[in-house]
Amino acid sequence: MLGSAPPTSAPATPARGARGGYRRPGTRAQLPPSYYEALEPLLGTVKKPAQYVGGEHNQQEADWTAADSRWLLCYPDTYEVGQPNQGIQILYEVLNRRPATLAERLYAPWVDLEERMRERDIPAFSLEGHRPAWAFDVIGVTLPHELGHTNLLNLLDLGRIPIHAAERTEEDPIVLVGGHAAYNPEPLAPFIDAAVMGDGEEVALEVDDVVAAHKREREAGGDVDRHTLLRRLAQVEGVYIPSFYAPRYTDDGRLKATVPIEAGVPPRVPKRTVQDLEQWPFPQKQIVPMTETVHERFSVEIFRGCTRGCRFCQAGMITRPVRERKPETIQRLVEEGVKDTGFGEVGLLSLSSADHSGIGKVARDLADEYEGTVTSLSLPSTRVDAFNVTLSNELSRNGRRTGLTFAPEAGSDRMRAVINKMVSEQDLLRTTEVAFSEGWRHVKLYFMIGLPTEREEDVLAIAELGIKTYELARKHGKGNKVTISVGGFVPKPHTPFQWAAQDSPEEIKRKLALIRQTIKDHRGLKLRTNDPEEGVIEGLLARGDRRVAPAVERAWRLGARFDGWHEMPTLDTWRRALAETGVDLDWFSHRERDEREALPWDHLDSGLEKDWLWEDWQDALSEKELDDCRWSPCYDCGVCPGLSIQHDTGYDGGMQLPVVPSGLGGNEQLPVTPERYASGA
Amino acid sequence: MQQRIRIRWTKRGRVRYVSARDLSSIWERALRRADLPIAYSEGFTPHAKVSFPDALPVGYDSTGEYAELTFAAPIVADRDLARLSRALPEGMDILTYFEVPDGAPKLARMLRATMWELVWPAVDAAELTDRLTARGRALLAADHIEVIRHRPDGDRTIDVRPAVLTLAAATRRAAPGPGGGEHTVLRAVLRNDGPTVRPNDLLSALGGDGGCTPAAGAPREVDIAAPTRINRVAQGEVDDGGLREALTGEVEALVPDVDAEAA
Numbered sequence: 017m018l019g020s021a022p023p024t025s026a027p028a029t030p031a032r033g034a035r036g037g038y039r040r041p042g043t044r045a046q047l048p049p050s051y052y053e054a055l056e057p058l059l060g061t062v063k064k065p066a067q068y069v070g071g072e073h074n075q076q077e078a079d080w081t082a083a084d085s086r087w088l089l090c091y092p093d094t095y096e097v098g099q100p101n102q103g104i105q106i107l108y109e110v111l112n113r114r115p116a117t118l119a120e121r122l123y124a125p126w127v128d129l130e131e132r133m134r135e136r137d138i139p140a141f142s143l144e145g146h147r148p149a150w151a152f153d154v155i156g157v158t159l160p161h162e163l164g165h166t167n168l169l170n171l172l173d174l175g176r177i178p179i180h181a182a183e184r185t186e187e188d189p190i191v192l193v194g195g196h197a198a199y200n201p202e203p204l205a206p207f208i209d210a211a212v213m214g215d216g217e218e219v220a221l222e223v224d225d226v227v228a229a230h231k232r233e234r235e236a237g238g239d240v241d242r243h244t245l246l247r248r249l250a251q252v253e254g255v256y257i258p259s260f261y262a263p264r265y266t267d268d269g270r271l272k273a274t275v276p277i278e279a280g281v282p283p284r285v286p287k288r289t290v291q292d293l294e295q296w297p298f299p300q301k302q303i304v305p306m307t308e309t310v311h312e313r314f315s316v317e318i319f320r321g322c323t324r325g326c327r328f329c330q331a332g333m334i335t336r337p338v339r340e341r342k343p344e345t346i347q348r349l350v351e352e353g354v355k356d357t358g359f360g361e362v363g364l365l366s367l368s369s370a371d372h373s374g375i376g377k378v379a380r381d382l383a384d385e386y387e388g389t390v391t392s393l394s395l396p397s398t399r400v401d402a403f404n405v406t407l408s409n410e411l412s413r414n415g416r417r418t419g420l421t422f423a424p425e426a427g428s429d430r431m432r433a434v435i436n437k438m439v440s441e442q443d444l445l446r447t448t449e450v451a452f453s454e455g456w457r458h459v460k461l462y463f464m465i466g467l468p469t470e471r472e473e474d475v476l477a478i479a480e481l482g483i484k485t486y487e488l489a490r491k492h493g494k495g496n497k498v499t500i501s502v503g504g505f506v507p508k509p510h511t512p513f514q515w516a517a518q519d520s521p522e523e524i525k526r527k528l529a530l531i532r533q534t535i536k537d538h539r540g541l542k543l544r545t546n547d548p549e550e551g552v553i554e555g556l557l558a559r560g561d562r563r564v565a566p567a568v569e570r571a572w573r574l575g576a577r578f579d580g581w582h583e584m585p586t587l588d589t590w591r592r593a594l595a596e597t598g599v600d601l602d603w604f605s606h607r608e609r610d611e612r613e614a615l616p617w618d619h620l621d622s623g624l625e626k627d628w629l630w631e632d633w634q635d636a637l638s639e640k641e642l643d644d645c646r647w648s649p650c651y652d653c654g655v656c657p658g659l660s661i662q663h664d665t666g667y668d669g670g671m672q673l674p675v676v677p678s679g680l681g682g683n684e685q686l687p688v689t690p691e692r693y694a695s696g697a
Numbered sequence: 698m699q700q701r702i703r704i705r706w707t708k709r710g711r712v713r714y715v716s717a718r719d720l721s722s723i724w725e726r727a728l729r730r731a732d733l734p735i736a737y738s739e740g741f742t743p744h745a746k747v748s749f750p751d752a753l754p755v756g757y758d759s760t761g762e763y764a765e766l767t768f769a770a771p772i773v774a775d776r777d778l779a780r781l782s783r784a785l786p787e788g789m790d791i792l793t794y795f796e797v798p799d800g801a802p803k804l805a806r807m808l809r810a811t812m813w814e815l816v817w818p819a820v821d822a823a824e825l826t827d828r829l830t831a832r833g834r835a836l837l838a839a840d841h842i843e844v845i846r847h848r849p850d851g852d853r854t855i856d857v858r859p860a861v862l863t864l865a866a867a868t869r870r871a872a873p874g875p876g877g878g879e880h881t882v883l884r885a886v887l888r889n890d891g892p893t894v895r896p897n898d899l900l901s902a903l904g905g906d907g908g909c910t911p912a913a914g915a916p917r918e919v920d921i922a923a924p925t926r927i928n929r930v931a932q933g934e935v936d937d938g939g940l941r942e943a944l945t946g947e948v949e950a951l952v953p954d955v956d957a958e959a960a
């Protein structure tokens with residue numbers, strides 16, 4: 017054929033032993049190759065190629081030789097899912113603001129590109145410089161959940177980094193994980209060098225200092241090696257080095273304890289807590305994607321932490337205490353951010369944004385600011401009360417009152433007492449009635465099944481609540497809709513439910529069938545469910561110990577990737593991997609643990625006292641509710657002592673609502689006046 | 698006091714992988730960053746009034762993209778569009794603009810033809826240029842040349858000939874170095890009205906690897922490789938010398954400047 021391009025080959029990956037030069041600090045570094053040229057011919061043949069090219073607004077591209085330390089921030093899922101992640105964007109900004117630090121980003125290539133990269137020997141590359149992963153000093157991985165574990169192994173392997181920490185040498189990067197799933201990193205212990213517990217802002221910079229100092233010392237001829245570096249990292253508060261600890265088991269296979277085996281490391285690693293969010297107003301320069309992602313908006317975290325005490329909620333438990341951002345800071349961040357990025361949507365993020373003590377003012381001021389423009393505002397809220405409707409009305413001034421979401425989480429009052437989701441059915445129904453009467457057309461209700469102590473009537477109560485809500489909906493408009501969304505509960509570490517048995521997928525399926533059967537005559541009432549099998553891998557990895565690690569590796573070797581994706585059914589692969597590595601799923605996931613049993617994360621301190629968690633678990637079993645410590649006395653969960661703060665709320669001296677709560681429901685349970693602070697601790 | 702402005706813009710470099718469906722949000726955000734008073738559609742999900750006449754296939758370069766922008770208030774076009782150009786991602790630049798007078802024909806009617814440019818790597822240039830020249834002449838002399846296009850939803854036979862207004866091949870010399878040397882370049886002016894014929898259909902009709910199966914009148918054997926670059930040069934009306942560009946009236950020559958620097 018005439019005109020055929022001569023075969024091009026990707027730049028070769030230097031052998032291990034010859035990579036040290038690329039890692040040297042500053043101008044002494046060799047420049048690693050860019051793989052963009054090699055990648056480009058492949059882009060025409062893969063899905064959504066724009067996700068691999070970088071070049072977005074607010075991307076930071078720094079000179080390799082201007083940096084002493086170089087980070088590759090990695091989200092072990094696709095760009096589409098990972099790009100909006102706030103954790104990565106915060107670290108990207110705080111690290112890149114340092115003159116001698118460089119941070120680039122890495123997302124998982126979809127399987128079509130991976131196959132071609134492997135054929136052509138193209139390593140996992142950064143989005144900015146298309147530089148190979150192996151050349152960086154730190155691979156900083158955020159693990160928002162457990163379903164990225166196989167992708168993490170895959171990215172390391174694609175990045176030509178030995179997947180086993182024990183095989184890495186001075187010239188390999190430090191693989192460091194953080195995020196919620198890092199609160200039990202044991203199933204990843206052999207593959208990671210370090211895990212960071214808690215808020216990342218301060219600790220990332222401390223790790224950066226240690227890495228940069230270590231490199232400079234080596235450059236000056238100092239006799240320091242990888243082990244020295246890990247020892248120094250272990251001295252940074254909040255950094256856990258799994259290879260410095262070993263699990264001890266009893267004869268019957270239970271965990272006895274995980275104990276230090278390296279001198280001078282703490283027996284329990286405490287989590288880091290940023291005490292003043294005002295000092296960390298990031299991310300400001302948010303990346304504006306050029307291709308579709310799951311959330312395209314300018315996001316401001318309006319507070320961190322949550323003390324509502326929902327017993328199933330790991331995020332709420334591990335991020336305590338509550339720390340709010342000032343309303344004026346929120347306003348400033350939003351206004352500057354919208355101008356800078358051009359986003360047409362603003363997200364006011366937190367675990368339950370309607371709980372910010374100044375949310376009424378924040379919402380009113382922003383709604384005023386953007387009145388008559390096309391900028392829309394949204395916030396996630398877990399509240400199930402009239403205030404939530406009021407707030408949503410305010411935020412939807414510019415738009416249509418379409419869907420409003422409430423999360424009762426469980427169907428019966430009894431079950432809600434078990435999970436500590438404090439809302440009665442009566443209030444819930446009144447609230448949805450308010451929503452429909454104020455013009456909302458579609459209410460979505462979120463529920464879980466497979467909760468501890470759940471009986472058939474609790475499951476049926478979900479269907480019945482759906483039906484009652486639907487009847488209210490029809491009363492206010494023939495076209496009104498109700499959707500109930502039901503997911504299987506997965507017990508998570510550092511929660512009162514960490515001792516609970518997880519329901520098997522068969523049991524979840526049976527319960528879903530009950531709900532489906534009960535609502536089948538109500539045609540406008542929709543049911544949305546997740547695949548019950550999806551919780552299986554998540555549950556195993558959430559509460560597994562180090563003995564699960566070989567199964568993770570085996571599953572990856574057998575081809576498991578993208579475990580959270582419908583397109584990639586990996587459960588059969590996992591079952592085979594479990595069988596081959598002798599990991600007993602029932603024992604890890606479907607067994608109730610007792611008080612004496614050590615848990616794989618006992619040496620990782622989320623601040624919560626294990627005694628308190630146990631007490632709360634017992635309260636759950638006896639259907640005893642616990643108030644939010646923002647407006648009732650402290651019950652000593654353990655988080656606050658040692659911090660220089662109590663709950664940092666109420667900048668305005670309490671709630672100043674722009675609109676009076678409708679008084680139609682919900683607020684007897686949740687005082688919305690300044691008294692709630694006065695009556696509290 | 699709305700103001701309508703038509704622009705010609707580029708899509709080159711990394712942004713060539715951006716799909717047509719992602720373009721509207723890219724433009725909308727750039728307009729907001731540049732703080733220009735773009736008009737929005739009515740309704741509950743308003744969209745910025747930026748319309749694109751047609752979609753460029755993902756992966757193609759273009760110096761011949763067009764758009765019509767409707768502003769809610771008048772802008773100072775040269776200054777403000779320069780600012781918009783800077784706010785757009787790298788590789789997307791506004792080349793020229795034209796304020797639309799009342800009663801002007803629709804943008805699509807000003808873009809009746811497209812000049813495409815196909816560039817091969819620096820191998821076999823002399824022979825390839827000759828072969829394309831000969832096949833091109835034969836194509837222009839024929840009444841029908843058919844190829845079968847394969848799509849997931851089924852095969853379709855397309856007559857390429859009626860869409861081809863003119864074409865020419867040439868050898869371009871680029872400075873030595875990476876991407877340097879002698880390249881074959883094919884420029885063709887294709888009709889925009891009538892059934893869509895894309896450069897790869899044309900390539901298949903010339904015996905090239907364009908992904909279609911040759912049918913009536915097309916060379917049986919595929920003996921020309923796919924080009925490394927396909928560029929939409931400009932759009933407008935066909936002209937004796939090539940293509941008369943829609944907004945400026947300047948003629949883009951059919952035979953490219955053969956001593957141009959490599960792109």
Ligand code: SF4
Pocket residue numbers: 323336337645646650651652653654655656657663
């Ligand atoms: S220590 Fe007390 S005030 Fe602090 S989070 Fe725990 S219960 Fe609430």
